[in-house]
Amino acid sequence: MELIVNEFNIQQIAESGQSFRWYPVKKGYVVVAFHQVIYLEQEAKKLTLEIIKGDDQIWHSYFDLDQDYNSIMSLLKGQFPYLDQAMVFGSGIRILKQEAYEMMMTFIISANNNIKRITQSILLLSERYGSLLCEYEGVKYYDFPTPEQLRNVSIEDYRACGVGYRDQYLYELIKTINQGHDISSYVSLTDSELKSALLRHKGIGEKVAHCIMLFGYYRINQFPVDTWIKKVLVEKLHANPKALREFIEHHFHEYGGVAQQYLFYYGRFEPKNIS
DNA sequence: GTCCAGGCTCTTT
């Protein structure tokens, strides 16, 4: 399947740190999401999707193709030279609409961790407890394990996947879900209700909750503040470090999550000799 | 060896 896309760059999305299930293969990426697998390649505005497992129904939504990122950038433009540069540099970034439950597990693992090890842990969890989805170019791809598949996984088993001290948080979340706690009902909550519902789970604090809201529930007003972004806001946008939330609310309002992604990506990958 | 990674929980002021 071929699509013509605007404000879309697979490398930028893959490196933006919102998904840990994009695997570099050949000249593109294998992407695993919603129990399905595709191989993606892009040449300028031409995006090629090769459906490996599943159908072509979910991907339009997954890639947020109904959202006009050009108009979002227009609204964010003109406030800070640094943000304007960030939007030029990362103009192909989009907010992926991912599965909420997977985002909860993923971002619990992400706390005080590095991207390489997060990716590795999620790969191990999937290979050991998820369903085999397909084989592509000699590599097998596994689904993210369901709560049911994790029912009998022990704290030690999680630890063996390299998640460190977050093992007990994963264990508690899975136990809660398998005891009947319905996290799918979270979708109908308001932002503040959703945030407090997420904060009730151990291992989910302010920053992780915002990531789950942004990537798992498509609350694109949510602006996760991590150590990187804090530095960018203070040093590049000259925000008052003691009033970051007010600063964010005032300048980015309903598109805070998108602005955050531009700033995060630029902060990490901008060419060294600029700024 | 020390420091850090898309922080959080628990304890102490």
Next chain:
DNA sequence: AAAGAGCATGGA
């Protein structure tokens, strides 16, 4: 309310 210690683990 705010600040500090401790936390697994691999890589720089």
